[in-house]
Amino acid sequence: MRSQVSVTPKVQYQKVFSQRRKRIGLYGGTFNPVHNAHLLVADQVGRTLCLDKVLLMPDMIPPHVDKKSAIAADYRVDMLKLATKDNPMLGLELAEIERGGVSYTYDTIKELKERHPDTDYYFIIGGDMVDYLPKWHRIHELMRMVNFVGVRRPGAENKSDYPVIWVDVPEVDFSSTDIRQRCHDGRSIKYMVPEAVEKYIKEHQLYID
Known part of the structure; x- marks a missing residue:
């Protein structure tokens, strides 16, 4: 008679948990520089x-019609690391920096899903970018690959x-453009960006020129 091996509820739970698909948010942008409104959106979503x-x-080179100039990627990545280090909910994804060139979301999601087939991605964009979705590169294919999350x-x-998942986030009325201008003018940016x-x-005299 074949012996039976019993599995305890704890082992069963661990097995099911280990097979659970990961749910990862992606929040793309130039982050020139990252500021507290970016962090608020990411954490709230x-x-x-x-x-x-x-x-x-x-991103390395944003694919927008109105091309944005940004400081070197190394500076932007360093600031993102400083901004997210104290929040376990937040982290970095450097796929677009490492790939280089124009940062099309379709290419990025395709690459990430090939690398992490056990992960469902939630791509976070502002309401202004939701309006622009019909013009996104390969949008119909992209919609089958990722969940879009809109912030009004x-x-x-x-x-x-x-199909867009809408999340309400408190409005903060300043931007990276405002911060760069303040740095250029020698005005304070305290409480607009993390202290670090x-x-x-x-220390690096950024955005002065």
Whole structure:
């Protein structure tokens, strides 16, 4: 008679848990520089949707029609590391920096899903970018690969014919452009960026010219 091996509930639970798909948020941008509104969005979305982690993903060259100039990627990555180090919900994804060239979301998601087939990705964008979705590179294929998460923005339509998960986040009315201008003018950026990022900007004399 064949002997039977019993499995304790604890072992069964561990097996099921180990097979659970990961839920990872991706928050892309130039982050020139990263600021507290970026961190607020990432943290709020991650906790609202019960994600395992939200990874801030700096681009190398954004594919926008209005090309954005940014400081060297090394500076932006350093500031992101400083900004996220004290929050276990947040981390970094450097796929676009490492790949180089124009950062198309389709290429990035395709690469990440090939590397991490056990992961479901939630791509976080503002309401203004939701309005722009019909013009995204290979958008119909991309929609089958990733879950889009929209954060409502003043002045945007904040609606879409595409499936978008909407998350309400407190509005913070400043941008990286505002911070760069303040640095150029010698004005304070305290409480607009993490203290460590403010110190880094001053030490490396960024955004002065």
